[in-house]
Amino acid sequence: MRATYILCLRQLKRYRRSPARIIGSLGQPILFLIGLGFGFRSMFARAGGGNYLNFLAPGIISMAILFNAVFSGIEIIWDRQFGFLKETLVAPVSRLEIVFGRTLGGAIVAMAQGTVVFVICLIAGFRIASWPLLPVAIVFMFLIALLFTSIGTAIGSVLQDMQGFPLIMNFLVMPLFFFSGAIFPAAGLPKALQFALRLNPLTYGVDGLRGALNNSFALGLTTDFVVLTILTAILLAIGSYFFSKIQL
Amino acid sequence: MGEMIAVQDLVKNYGDFCAVNHVSFTVTEGKIFGFLGPNGAGKTTTIKMLTTVLNPTSGSIRVNGHDPTREQRAVRRSFGIVFQDPSLDDELTAYENMDLHGILYGVPRAERIMRINMLVDFVGLGDRKKDFVKQFSGGMKRRLEVARALLHKPRILFLDEPTVGLDPQTRNHIWGHIQQLSKEEDVTVFFTTHYMEEADRVADEVAVIDHGKIVAQGAPSELKAKTQSATLEDAFISLTGHAIRDEEASSADRMRTMRRAWRGGGRR
Numbered sequence: 001m002r003a004t005y006i007l008c009l010r011q012l013k014r015y016r017r018s019p020a021r022i023i024g025s026l027g028q029p030i031l032f033l034i035g036l037g038f039g040f041r042s043m044f045a046r047a048g049g050g051n052y053l054n055f056l057a058p059g060i061i062s063m064a065i066l067f068n069a070v071f072s073g074i075e076i077i078w079d080r081q082f083g084f085l086k087e088t089l090v091a092p093v094s095r096l097e098i099v100f101g102r103t104l105g106g107a108i109v110a111m112a113q114g115t116v117v118f119v120i121c122l123i124a125g126f127r128i129a130s131w132p133l134l135p136v137a138i139v140f141m142f143l144i145a146l147l148f149t150s151i152g153t154a155i156g157s158v159l160q161d162m163q164g165f166p167l168i169m170n171f172l173v174m175p176l177f178f179f180s181g182a183i184f185p186a187a188g189l190p191k192a193l194q195f196a197l198r199l200n201p202l203t204y205g206v207d208g209l210r211g212a213l214n215n216s217f218a219l220g221l222t223t224d225f226v227v228l229t230i231l232t233a234i235l236l237a238i239g240s241y242f243f244s245k246i247q248l
Numbered sequence: 249m250g251e252m253i254a255v256q257d258l259v260k261n262y263g264d265f266c267a268v269n270h271v272s273f274t275v276t277e278g279k280i281f282g283f284l285g286p287n288g289a290g291k292t293t294t295i296k297m298l299t300t301v302l303n304p305t306s307g308s309i310r311v312n313g314h315d316p317t318r319e320q321r322a323v324r325r326s327f328g329i330v331f332q333d334p335s336l337d338d339e340l341t342a343y344e345n346m347d348l349h350g351i352l353y354g355v356p357r358a359e360r361i362m363r364i365n366m367l368v369d370f371v372g373l374g375d376r377k378k379d380f381v382k383q384f385s386g387g388m389k390r391r392l393e394v395a396r397a398l399l400h401k402p403r404i405l406f407l408d409e410p411t412v413g414l415d416p417q418t419r420n421h422i423w424g425h426i427q428q429l430s431k432e433e434d435v436t437v438f439f440t441t442h443y444m445e446e447a448d449r450v451a452d453e454v455a456v457i458d459h460g461k462i463v464a465q466g467a468p469s470e471l472k473a474k475t476q477s478a479t480l481e482d483a484f485i486s487l488t489g490h491a492i493r494d495e496e497a498s499s500a501d502r503m504r505t506m507r508r509a510w511r512g513g514g515r516r
Contacts, residue, residue, distance in 0.1 A: 006351040010348060013340065083331060083336070086331055086335045088352065089301055091352040092320075092321045092322075092324035092354070094321075248302060
């Protein structure tokens, strides 16, 4: 437990001490929020979709969490290259304690960034339909954060250097974001795309978060929660497995 | 005096490349043991296997009486290590790096605070402990790593080229600390280096490894006598030859070697 605690705390300290990262990773969500949110607003309303900003905001919050979570997980590669990873791997603690600490810390950092984006959405004009469901929204934010930090951990444990990073961003993270229902509703999509959306873990996160904030679930609160929890558990196990197999 | 490290018939293969080839040696408790060899001879690979981060292909290892492949935790508690490359967190302060290490190793709080302050003072970083490690020079980082490796009172201290890239003043300084600490804290020291005069000066015993095999072992004076050399450097060259070696393979290079081996040497 002590290893989990101290390594989690380390992630939080590093986050707090790097304002460049905090500000830098806000750029993309703000761009999407303003660019898409205001760009497609009138079109979305004319098509009968309602307030696009209210639809989009949960998707953008999910996006911020997704990107930061994967990034936090992949930080293992940096720690490997800058040497700190070795220090933890020769310590008399189990790899599980180490990987839990790292993943939990990364997930909290991703959630913190998601919360900042949340506030920015509120400033931009996003309105929450039902405040009592806010705790549900927070649970979904945390599940998204934990799930994708675990994916990042698994990737970071297998990759040896950062050269595969653009590959991960363009062929995993961006598609996960685009085909999750974060920026457009699943209804009316071609069958193949609808199917792809159903296979994407983020779809359930976005739907859960949007459901809680807008009080309208497309897939259902129970489905979202159960699928996301099971997937998070599985991916946490996979991430931990790959991390435990690291040899120097 | 018991055996602190006992290695028998140790082998590590990467595909068809044999990095460590049937190596056997012992290190007596309380001694300073130098593990010498040219680049790519298998020094770092051996240290990795002794310190539980790499599994051997075959052979047996005992570190402080424990097997690194099966009793990892007992072995890890027994040693402190200064790696070849820096392993500090640059974004934390010197004190935080020490504290994190102490917590990972389960050193109780009161003892942790006491030993951290004692050790950073000892390596001359007492007034810099609140500074971020990223502001430190190479020599200061090394000294901090030595202090950190000793925080949990290990029985063995592994030093993988602890003085590489440092000026003679800093090297002397670091060795002075290590020798004094090994005496005061009764620590067995296992180190590798390319500086032969350094090994000659500090080591009680040395082993010379080349192409994954141990080619000579004994006190520096014995090796000099055996090869009829005036210095350990001459003895080293007479034992390992004049050929210049390739730089030790990085992990990425090794991955390529492994992949090549799996594909039957198809890709070059």
